[in-house]
Structures are given as C-alpha cells and as structure tokens.
Amino acid sequence: MTPSPSTTETITHLRSLPAVRERAEHVYAKAQEGQLKHFDVDFTKLNDVAKFVVSLIKRDYDAQDIPKIPPHTRLRHFDVGNKDRVGQLVESWKSRVDIMETTRRLVDLIVVSVLLDAGAGDKWTFEVKPDNIQKGNVTRSYARSEGLALASLAMFKEGRFSSDIHRSHQVDADGLCNLPLESLREGFQVDNNKNPLLGLEGRWDLLKRLGNALKAHPEYFAGESNAPLRPGNMVDYLFKEGSDRPRRKDKYVVRTESLFKVIIDGFAEIWPPSRTSLNGVSLGDVWPCDTIKSPNARADSTEHYVAFHKLSQWMTYSIMEPLETLLNVEWEHSTLLTGLPEYRNGGLLIDIGFMTLKPSEEARGLANYKHNALKPGQPAVEVVPTFEPSDPVIIEWRAMTVATLDRVAVDVRKLLGLPNLTLAQVLQGGTWNAGREIASVSRPNTKGPPIAILSDGTLF
Known part of the structure; x- marks a missing residue:
C-alpha cells in the first residue's frame, strides 16, 4: 500500500x-x-x-x-584513563592509507560502537590488558559506556566486523551478516555467571540488521567498484555535497540534515519490528x-x-567530529x-x-x-x-x-x-x-x- x-x-x-x-x-x-x-x-x-x-x-x-x-561524542569514551587510543590508531594508519580512508575507518568504528552502546547492566565489565607489563602497567576493568566502547574498539582492531582478513580495520556488510554470536560473546568477555551483559543477543541481532541495511542502501554505503559495503563509505557521499557547494574559506560546507538523513534512511532496517510504524514504514x-x-x-x-x-x-x-577535524567539513544547521x-x-x-x-x-x-x-x-x-x-x-x-x-x-x-x-x-x-x-x-x-x-x- x-x-x-x-x-x-x-x-x-x-x-x-x-x-x-x-x-x-x-x-x-x-x-x-x-x-x-x-x-x-x-x-x-x-x-x-x-x-x-x-x-x-x-x-x-x-x-x-x-x-x-x-x-x-562516542570518541570521548575511547579516551577513558587519559589514553588517546583513537589518536594512536589513526597514527598507525598514516603510512598505509590516505585521509579519506582514515575517515572511513573511523566512521566504521563509530557506527558499530554507537550501536553497541545500549545499557550494559550493573555487573558487566571489560578487562583491558596492558600493552606491556613493564613500568607498573596493570590490567584494568571498565564498565558501562566506556567498557562497551573499549570492547567495540578491540573487536574492530581484531577484524571481527570485517569479511576481509587482509583489511581487518573495517566494518562491512558481509562481516556483520556472518558474525557468529560466539564471536560477540568472546569479544565482550561475557560469562553468564561471572560477567553477564544485558541484551547480548539483541546487540548481535542489531549488528546483523546493520549488515542488511548496508546492502539495502548502496546509494550511501557502496564504495568504488567491487568494494565492500561499509558505513564509512557515507564519507564519500557527504564529502561530495561539500565539494559541490560554495566553500567558506578552506571549509567544505555540509548540511547536518544530510548526515542525519543518511543515518535515518540508511539505517532504517536496524529497528526492531516492534517499533512504531506508520503505513508499514518504521519511524x-x-x-x-x-x-x-x-x-x-x-x-x-x-x-x-x-x-x-x-x-x-x-x-x-559522533560522525560529525572526524569529518570536521580530518576533512575540514563545516556543519551547517548543527x-x-x-x-x-x-x-x-x-x-x-x-x-x-x-x-x-x-x-x-x-x-x-x-x-x-x-x-x-x-x-x-x-x-x-x-x-x-x-x-x-x-x-x-x-x-x-x-x-x-x-x-x-x-x-x-x-x-x-x-x-x-x-x-x-x-x-x-x-x-x-x-x-x-x-x-x-x-x-x-x-x-x-x-x-x-x-x-x-x-x-x-x-x-x-
């Protein structure tokens, strides 16, 4: 109808x-x-x-x-403990990829991390092991939003959301659709008795629906020919708007509504069927x-x-920030x-x-x-x-x-x-x-x- x-x-x-x-x-x-x-x-x-x-x-x-x-923004939660984890990650990419791909990767990470940021409950924590045991470094545990952020960051770096073992630092449709529940359980360090996480299966289902949403909206998420469908490919879609519009000094001007529309339309399929709908359209x-x-x-x-x-x-x-800092985007109507x-x-x-x-x-x-x-x-x-x-x-x-x-x-x-x-x-x-x-x-x-x-x- x-x-x-x-x-x-x-x-x-x-x-x-x-x-x-x-x-x-x-x-x-x-x-x-x-x-x-x-x-x-x-x-x-x-x-x-x-x-x-x-x-x-x-x-x-x-x-x-x-x-x-x-x-x-979600990026603040990655910095818990006064450690610039995202900055270090970006620095590690500098010699391998250009600034556009760096921004795509950050958007990939942000999208899955935001989606995984539902209430964790009062008992769950995520344990972060030190990079080395020297200088008094100790294992630390984080709960709630920061714990969920660090868990999503670790899973992203491990390539759990990617379908390409040679490109682990990305999130793509096939990687999400084929993600095993056990992989998510392991990534979140879930133990139903000692370290329970509220809504684990709900989060898993949400990520699979995200994979399907990416496939349903190639207009936003398709990259170059034969490239995988990724959340980060929205960067190219949005940057084109900034390139096509008059610039302010050295800034690319993009409407905030344009980014919001990509998220509302492009991720519409992630919402559970129980959410409010009108004439069969999920609101x-x-x-x-x-x-x-x-x-x-x-x-x-x-x-x-x-x-x-x-x-x-x-x-x-959360997505506005890297486009602003890395690509010189100025957001109109924020x-x-x-x-x-x-x-x-x-x-x-x-x-x-x-x-x-x-x-x-x-x-x-x-x-x-x-x-x-x-x-x-x-x-x-x-x-x-x-x-x-x-x-x-x-x-x-x-x-x-x-x-x-x-x-x-x-x-x-x-x-x-x-x-x-x-x-x-x-x-x-x-x-x-x-x-x-x-x-x-x-x-x-x-x-x-x-x-x-x-x-x-x-x-x-």
Whole structure:
C-alpha cells in the first residue's frame, strides 16, 4: 500500500530533526500547565540543575579551557584513563592509507560502537590488558559506556566486523551478516555467571540488521567498484555535497540534515519490528505519548507521537567530529540537534528534584522492580522504579529531558558568560557527567539511574 501524500509528509516529519524539539516542547508545555500524567515538576529546581552542572565544569576545566570543551561524542569514551587510543590508531594508519580512508575507518568504528552502546547492566565489565607489563602497567576493568566502547574498539582492531582478513580495520556488510554470536560473546568477555551483559543477543541481532541495511542502501554505503559495503563509505557521499557547494574559506560546507538523513534512511532496517510504524514504514525512535494526546483525537492520529532519535543523533554528533577535524567539513544547521534523552541526562533531572514520579507511578515501578528482581541474574540491590522502554513513564521522561536540556544549556551559558558554548559542549562538560556523578552518590552500589529501563540491547 502506497502512503498518501499527507501520510508521507507525516512520516518524513516524524523522522526529521525538527520533530524532536517540536514534540518535546508540547510535553514541556503540559508540564508548565501542571498537566503531566506521570511526573510532578518543581520548576524552582531548574536553576539548581544548571548550577550543579556549572560547578562540575569549573572543577574539571580551567577557565581558559572551558570554551574548548570537546563535543559530546562516542570518541570521548575511547579516551577513558587519559589514553588517546583513537589518536594512536589513526597514527598507525598514516603510512598505509590516505585521509579519506582514515575517515572511513573511523566512521566504521563509530557506527558499530554507537550501536553497541545500549545499557550494559550493573555487573558487566571489560578487562583491558596492558600493552606491556613493564613500568607498573596493570590490567584494568571498565564498565558501562566506556567498557562497551573499549570492547567495540578491540573487536574492530581484531577484524571481527570485517569479511576481509587482509583489511581487518573495517566494518562491512558481509562481516556483520556472518558474525557468529560466539564471536560477540568472546569479544565482550561475557560469562553468564561471572560477567553477564544485558541484551547480548539483541546487540548481535542489531549488528546483523546493520549488515542488511548496508546492502539495502548502496546509494550511501557502496564504495568504488567491487568494494565492500561499509558505513564509512557515507564519507564519500557527504564529502561530495561539500565539494559541490560554495566553500567558506578552506571549509567544505555540509548540511547536518544530510548526515542525519543518511543515518535515518540508511539505517532504517536496524529497528526492531516492534517499533512504531506508520503505513508499514518504521519511524524508529518515535513513540506515542499519552500526555499530549487529545481526548477527541482520531484513532489514526499521530499528533501525540514524540520523536527522540537518540541513537541517530548520538551517531550524528559522533560522525560529525572526524569529518570536521580530518576533512575540514563545516556543519551547517548543527543547532537542529538536541540534547540526548538517555538515563544520565534524564537521571540528573530526577536526582536534583526537578522531576519526581507521581506516587501511583512510583508504586507501579517498584512492583515492576520486584517482579524483575526475581529473574535469574538480577541483583536485589538499590531498589528503583523499573519500566519497559515503551512505558508512558519513560516516554514522558525522555520528552521532558529533551526540552529541559535546552533550558539548562541557556542557564549554563549565562552562568559561565559563554554565549557561544554549544549544546554538545554542555552535554559533555556537562549534564552527562553531572548525571553520572549524582547517581554514584545517590546509588553507590550500582551507580545506576533513579529509574531503570529494562534493556534488550536495542534501546539507547
């Protein structure tokens, strides 16, 4: 069935960047009217959030370095322990490949690493052995996002995502489609008893779907004749736009929307069939939100759908960086990107007291926790309300996070006297770290968020 023109326009809009901020603002307006269904909001605490974020920025950065805070991208997680692992990798490629291939390889790595960055759980860690045993080097273990990043980096370097043993440092469609589950289990150092990882099979299935997506979209991912289909080949597609458009000084100008479109369209097949769809077209990270649904809405109305595209935006932020630093790309309309609706940013709002679950939802979430705690392998520590990703509580929380982060960023800029600080810098400097730090104080055993989302390895 071919969608009608109006339906086609709706699908296009809901899969766009402007839809994220637009629909989140509808939810925030309900909050200002005291009409949220699942949370109470104390707007007097908004400035407390900004002050806490600023205090951490001033603690972690010298005054002259604050304007140079790097953007919040996946590349930051590879640097854990103050080791420039990606820089070392790029340096090792210099004598072998040109700058375009270097950038393709980094995009290959970023795409799989972002896709593997779903919640890992509170018990999983990744062990990194030292390059040598001299000078007191010791084996170190990393958890959560940093652990997942280092695991993906190790698997990339080992060639687990490549179909060509002579070109191990690449990700290609055949390598992903033929990836054995056992290879992923080994790469993540998973032991179901000692080192369990949430959603391992979900991640494996996601990578196989990525392989199929690459095959379905040669317009973005095909390289030269007979070259394998790779995520990194989008570099050539995007760089062509910059080459075809007027340059600013020595910069190649590329629309942020162009990169986002490659990610939304080119990776559409990665979303599970359970995700929201319209006329058979998957909308991705888009969900119905009962908070903004009109009581008189038609059964087929989409007015209450809220778009997040967290994964797609996280990937967009992350891919922008190497194209900017290596290929001199300047990104046009980058302010269309929003804050990321994930549990560190959202958890900060709850832990500060800006948002509080309504009592009935708190009780329901705790009942969910108790039910989940009875399952094998679930630790019964630090009881927190628990919900499925599609639960109305989670959807309302994520929408409020997007809209509130815009306001926090405004206050942070004012407090620092830096009007040009980007949202990506505020996130990095920033709200994400603040969410992690306050979680470690509030829940020292797990350092997890104040609300738990039951992860299957496909929610980011």
